[in-house]
Amino acid sequence: MPVPELLVTPTNINDILPLIEAGADAFVIGEMRYGLRLAGEFNKADIKNAVEIAHNHKRKVYVAMNAIFHNEKVEELDSYLQFLQEIAVDAVIFGDPAVLMAAKQSAPNIRLHWSTETLGTNWYTCNYWGRKGAKRAVLARELSMDEILEIKENAEVEIEILVHGMSCMFQSKRPLIDNYFQFQGKQMEVRQSGQGYLFLYDPERDNKYPVFEDENGTHIMSANDICIIDELQELVDAGIDSFKIDGIFQSPQYIIEVTKLYRKAIDLCVHDSNQYEEEKDQLLEKIIAMQPQNRGLDTGFFFKETVY
Amino acid sequence: MVQLVDKISEIRNGKRVIVKKPELLAPAGNLEKLKIAVMYGADAVFIGGQEYSLRSNADNFTLEEIKEGVSFAKKYNAKVYVTTNIIAHNENIPGLENYLRGLEDAGVSGIIVADPLIIETAKKVAPGLERHLSTQQSLSNWRAAQYWKEEGLERVVLARETTAAEIKEIKEKVDIEVEIFVHGALCIAYSGRCVLSNHMTARDSNRGGCCQSCRWNYELYRQEAGQEIPLFSDNDVPFAMSSKDLNLLKYVPQLIEMGIDSFKIEGRMKSIHYVATVVSVYRKVIDAYCADSDHFEFKDEWLQELAKCANRDTDYGFYKGLPGYQQQLFNESRQKPSHDFAGMVLDYDEETKMVTVQQRNFFKIGDQVEFFGPNIDNFTMTVKNLYDEEGNMLDAARHPLQIVRFQVDQPVHRYNLMRKENVHAV
């Protein structure tokens, strides 16, 4: 049985080695100028560094270029892609076709992963981006287990899903928090400061949604962290290619510990599914014990029906 | 450099005349609205079919109604586009081919599409349909526009997040038809990138299930060192994420000069009164500018006319750059439009000067009413007498769709609309 990749998001360069030790196979990094909702900022030097460390340990580095680009940045995509190709990053994650155009022109050998988060909802469209050059499609988080399995069955590209962490529910170009403070006539620091974060409280549902602003706009995140550490068997059996843990808003310690637990879960699914059955509840218990205050766990849309 | 934008103008009889007139594209939530939109001056309408459209609540068109709409529009040289802009799931794939073939057979000019599944399937099974990239793809730069051109699309609808400068640059750099939103409600998120309703109500916003969750009540806090610090006090206005509606009427001349191909009015859920009013005002401004651009003067009465059907504040969105709080609504209370739709003219007898009107809202003897339409100048008068179909005297038109007659001294025509001032309007 093929072993799915365990993909994680380091918060900075110092996380890479411990995450490798914890069992990560690949990393998503980048900078907010080109990438969306990253766990940390990696400038060019950091990326180069990360690639060296990862490659020394036969691990992979994917760089996020999945922003929605406006004219002002589209002409610099080429040089960034060329740089990434030179330092041999293992893939670039894109959503905007502008990146595809630039890659074709300036970095034709770079491997591409398609990810817009919300638009990856059917197998035909995954294969469409495959025909345009993507080797992998990242699926929307609002899909059920059955939909994911059906996509995998029909996919001609690798399939990546989120198995753990926060997911984005909303991106606006507008600085909504800043605008609110300005409307009130207040001066506030709205950018992420490292300690603490802002959230929107929804009294109706008693939910707390983390919210932040950066140069890509305002992002609202899910109230709970997805966690399906105890539901992996079917996905591993189906051959899903990559399982992602998103560590945005989490501490390096948390990401490292969660990575270890998922490593264990995946290896058990592959090599000893009976033992996985035995141990999966304990694995889940361990994650529950680690959850920060305010962050519940749920299974996202894996077992939830959506209507329209 | 090659000039990609077509020639905009020429001099005729000493006047600078616009030869590249943009298409005025109007929403049509049902057949009646389609007819009104076309008669009031839309060059094209967009409608939703029974499936694959993002407004699952609107009274969407059956294939039969689409056919009827197309043949009606044809008489006015107008086109019909069908929105098929859902982001499809696996379960939406079966049936798509037949649906698209049906649209092609019905004679629609094109479809508005976001999902490559539908884009490619249409090319394969219904090549007669033009494909216009929906704003659901949030197309925001010229290189992405170039991509969709190379994919064979006829037109791109730009993201509502693009500024005037960006729109202009995209039009200059890429030889593809460009459509932009000029009027109507705005999503506060990038289109296609909001799944709030999925998470909060298990309704898929990208398949028409959006519950406008962005406009619900939220409170803003900072979480720090185990504490939750409220970032508002009791007398503060609550946090809100609601955009003022878009209104680019004043910028119509600039947009014409940029060579924008289609001006889109949002609002398939909007009333017939709204559609008629907005379409006729944009029609007037476009025609006035195109007839003699050098002597064009913007008239405030056009904006006043638009205000008669507006129930929310309007602004220019991203046109001049990143919107600030001035482009948002806080502490929103639903306003009533300054005018109500009162009735639609069915007939007018030149000799007796009696009009036959289908009632759409309560009105009575003594009320001031205003008539408007594509073939008359607006005028206001007082209702002096009122009869039902049998000629019995009435004091008021009380029943929805009731047919009534009364005297109107100035001639009006079938499909002219009648509105009256809303006395309770704020």
Ligand code: SF4
């Ligand atoms: S919830 Fe608001 S921002 Fe999101 S899709 Fe609906 S209207 Fe747009």
